[in-house]
Amino acid sequence: DGGITQSPKYLFRKEGQNVTLSCEQNLNHDAMYWYRQDPGQGLRLIYYSQIVNDFQKGDIAEGYSVSREKKESFPLTVTSAQKNPTAFYLCASSIVWGPAAGGTEAFFGQGTRLTVV
C-alpha cells in the first residue's frame, strides 16, 4: 500500500544534540513538507520541497535543516540552534504537476513527537 511514513513515533533529545526525523513516501509525490505543531496550535511550515535537490524555507526554518537527495525521502534535522524543539512534527506530501494535481490533497504521516530532556 502507498503511504507516507515517519519515524520514530517518539523521540527524546538531550539539550545541545542534533536529531534527525525520517520521512519516506512511496506515493511518487513531487512535493514534501515539514510542519511543527505545538499543543493547541495549528501547523506551522518549517521547510518544503517541490523537486529533488531543491527546497525552500517556510515560516519557521531557523534551527532546522533538510535535504532532498531522493524523491521519496525528506529528512528533517533539528539542530542545537533550535531553542524550543519540543513539539509534534508532521511530514506531508502531494502531487504538483499533471492533470490530477489541482484537486489532490496533501497526505500526512503519523507524526513524530519530539521531547527535549
Next chain:
Amino acid sequence: GQNIDQPTEMTATEGAIVQINCTYQTSGFNGLFWYQQHAGEAPTFLSYNVLDGLEEKGRFSSFLSRSKGYSYLLLKELQMKDSASYLCAVRDMNTGFQKLVFGTGTRLLVSP
C-alpha cells in the same frame, strides 16, 4: 505572505449544524483545503475548493468565495466523533513553488 484566520474554539450539540469560517489573504491562491485532526493524530483530508461555490460531500460541505478571501466548512447532523480540530489550509503558488499554509485551527466540541 499569507494570513489565515479561523475561530479558536466552537461548541455545538449532537445532531445540530455548525459552520466554521476561514478568511485568508494570499497573493498566489491556488486552492483551499479543509482537514480534520483528532488530538495527537495526523490531519485527514475533508474537502477542496478552488472555484467559487459549494462542494458537498455527505455530512460535510465547504464553500469558497475567492473575491472575499472567505471559506466555510459546514458540518450537519453532528456526531460526538466530530469533536476535533478543523484546519483550513491555502495552497499558495506566489513563489513559483507549491506552498501549503495552514491556519491555527478551530477546536470543535460536540456535546450530548
